[in-house]
Amino acid sequence: MEGQRSPIESGCPDGFQYMHPTMRKNYGNWSYHEDPRPGVLKHVAHGGEAIYTVRAGTQRILDVFTLRKLCDIGDEFAEGYVRFTIRSNIEYMVADGSKVEPLIEALENEGFVVGGTKNSVAMISHTQGWLHCDIPGTDASGVVKSMMDELIEEFKNLNMPNRVHITTSCCQINCGGQGDIAINVQHTKPPKINHDLVANICERPSVVARCPVAAIRPALVNGKPSLEVDEKKCICCGACYPPCTPMQINDPENTKLAIWVGGNHSNARGKPTFQKLVAAGIPNNPPRWPEATAIVKKILQTYKDNARDWERLNDWIERIGWPRFFELTELPFTKFHVDNWRGARRTLNASTHIRF
Ligand code: SF4
Numbered sequence: 001m002e003g004q005r006s007p008i009e010s011g012c013p014d015g016f017q018y019m020h021p022t023m024r025k026n027y028g029n030w031s032y033h034e035d036p037r038p039g040v041l042k043h044v045a046h047g048g049e050a051i052y053t054v055r056a057g058t059q060r061i062l063d064v065f066t067l068r069k070l071c072d073i074g075d076e077f078a079e080g081y082v083r084f085t086i087r088s089n090i091e092y093m094v095a096d097g098s099k100v101e102p103l104i105e106a107l108e109n110e111g112f113v114v115g116g117t118k119n120s121v122a123m124i125s126h127t128q129g130w131l132h133c134d135i136p137g138t139d140a141s142g143v144v145k146s147m148m149d150e151l152i153e154e155f156k157n158l159n160m161p162n163r164v165h166i167t168t169s170c171c172q173i174n175c176g177g178q179g180d181i182a183i184n185v186q187h188t189k190p191p192k193i194n195h196d197l198v199a200n201i202c203e204r205p206s207v208v209a210r211c212p213v214a215a216i217r218p219a220l221v222n223g224k225p226s227l228e229v230d231e232k233k234c235i236c237c238g239a240c241y242p243p244c245t246p247m248q249i250n251d252p253e254n255t256k257l258a259i260w261v262g263g264n265h266s267n268a269r270g271k272p273t274f275q276k277l278v279a280a281g282i283p284n285n286p287p288r289w290p291e292a293t294a295i296v297k298k299i300l301q302t303y304k305d306n307a308r309d310w311e312r313l314n315d316w317i318e319r320i321g322w323p324r325f326f327e328l329t330e331l332p333f334t335k336f337h338v339d340n341w342r343g344a345r346r347t348l349n350a351s352t353h354i355r356f
C-alpha cells in the first residue's frame with residue numbers, strides 16, 4: 001500500500017558487502033587452495049587471481065579495546081577486510097602476498113596467536129559460560145582459556161594426523177558441543193526444589209512438559225502450589241532448571257565434566273558420527289580445570305602417536321576399536337559408559353515428529 005513503511009528485516013545482513021573485493025569477484029569460481037604455512041591459506045581462482053587468509057585465535061568474548069586493536073591491525077597491515085569463523089578465529093584477507101608476513105608479525109607482536117588451519121588443533125568452539133548465560137554449570141570460556149594455554153603449540157603447528165575440533169558446553173541441554181573431543185557438563189543429582197519460590201516464578205505446566213522422562217509432577221507443598229520430582233526416573237539432565245530457577249541443579253560438588261570423543265558432522269570421507277562418552281565424573285574445577293585438561297592432552301597425544309596420516313579421531317577409533325582406544329589412552333572403562341537406560345527405546349528420537 002502506498003505510504004506504508006517497508007517491513008524491518010531482521011537476521012544476518014548480506015555478507016557480500018563486507019567481503020574482500022577479490023573474494024566477491026571470484027565467488028563460486030575458486031580452483032584450488034594451498035597451505036603456505038600454519039595459519040595461512042592461499043585460494044586461487046580459475047582466472048589466476050589469488051587471495052591469502054591469515055587466521056588468528058581470539059578469546060571469542062572480546063572487549064572493545066581488543067576489537068579496536070584487531071581492526072587497527074586490519075587497516076594498517078591487511079586490506080581492511082576481516083571475518084570471524086565459527087570457532088572464534090579472526091581472519092584477515094589480503095590479495096597481496098607480500099603483506100602476509102608483516103601482518104603475522106603485527107598480530108604476534110600484539111600477543112595474538114596465528115594458527116588453527118589444516119591438521120592442527122583448531123580453536124575450541126565454546127558456549128557462553130558464566131559471563132552471558134543464566135544456566136551454566138561451568139564456565140565454557142574459562143575451560144577454553146585453560147586448555148588452549150596448554151595446547152598452544154598444537155594450534156600453531158601442523159602436528160596432528162588430521163584437524164582436531166574441540167568443543168565445550170556449559171550446560172547439558174542447550175548449545176552443547178559435538179566435536180572430535182567435547183567437554184560437556186554432567187549433572188549427577190536431581191534438582192533441589194525451593195518450594196517457596198516455585199509458585200511465583202515458574203509456569204508449572206511448561207516445566208512439567210519440559211522433562212524428557214516425565215519425572216516432574218505438580219504438587220502442593222506446605223499449602224503452596226509447587227512441583228515434585230520422581231528421583232528414580234530423573235536422568236539429571238537439567239532441562240527443568242532454565243524455565244524454573246527454583247529447581248536448582250548446579251552445585252560445586254555434584255556438577256561434573258564429561259569428555260566425549262569421535263563426533264564428526266562432516267560426511268566428506270565417511271558418514272557423520274555421534275560422539276561417545278569416554279570420561280565421566282571429572283571435577284569441575286575452576287579456574288584452570290587441570291583434571292579435564294590432562295585427559296584432553298592424553299587423548300590428543302595418543303591420537304597423534306597412533307593414528308595414520310589423515311585419519312580423523314573418529315576414523316582412528318573406528319579402525320582400532322573402542323577397547324583398544326581405552327587401553328591406549330589408559331582411561332578407565334566403567335559401567336557408566338554403557339548406555340543401559342531402559343526408557344531409551346520409547347523416547348529416543350526415532351521418528352521425524354517434532355518434539356517440544
Ligand atoms: S551451553 Fe547451556 S549454559 Fe552454556 S551458554 Fe548454552 S544454554 Fe547457556
Ligand code: SF4
Pocket residue numbers: 190191210211212213214215216229233234235236237238239240241249
Ligand atoms: S533434571 Fe531433567 S530428568 Fe530430572 S526432573 Fe529435571 S527435566 Fe526431568
